[in-house]
Amino acid sequence: MTHQYQLSGLTCDGCVAKVKKLLSSIEGIQSVDINPTRDEATIKMENHISTVKLKLALEDYPKYQIEEKQRATPLTKSFEESEKTWFETYKPILLIFGYITSISLLVQFNNSSFNLMQWMNHFMAGFFLVFSFFKLLNLNGFVESYQMYDVIARKLHVWGYLYAFIELGLGLAFLSNFQPYITNLVTLIVMSISIIGVLQSVLNKKKIQCACLGAVFNLPMSTVTIIEDALMITMSGAMLLMMHY
Structure with a gap:
């Protein structure tokens, strides 16, 4: 061919x-x-x-x-993407974060006072469950996109497949409050490794697709991806510190 x-x-x-x-x-x-x-x-x-x-x-x-090369059409995909505003481009991920934040906050109404640790547990559970869901919708497509920038996936093809299931496992662990210390430590390590490739791609201004939502949405790699990974690193680090005090 x-x-x-x-x-x-x-x-x-x-x-x-x-x-x-x-x-x-x-x-x-x-x-x-x-x-x-x-x-x-x-x-x-x-x-x-x-x-x-x-x-x-x-x-x-x-x-x-x-x-x-794309076949010439009256309105090509690249043109459509170039015409999108920042909000239109990142609308899917903004909606997802909005839903997860709202639901995790609503749970707090059952408490007499705001429980920061519980809220972060629920937020991170929602984050990993939703994001792993989109990755698993088209696992092969996610792996191909992830290989473009992740420092491990570029050298170890199977890591992309494992990563999607690691996210699913972390989501279930946060939801059930399973071994909080180990769960947060794994999250801190995995997300710290993940953000390296993201930072390299953004700093080098590579125009590639972000694999955070798998291959379902064509989201460009940007500072939004850095914020997303950094948020998980910050939350897991904060909970590890809170467990010591």
């Missing part, structure tokens, strides 16, 4: 040769033809190879970017 891709970052014949060599090194690639005047690549492959794998082959050279 043959696919066409749009390239960027090609400034000389050396760039063309470098990109061709990197893409040709991928297992299953039969041939790579690059048209430097149009920044296009025609790739023949034995079986379908995801664009994510092609991007991973170029990750050590950030200036080289590759995207699958």
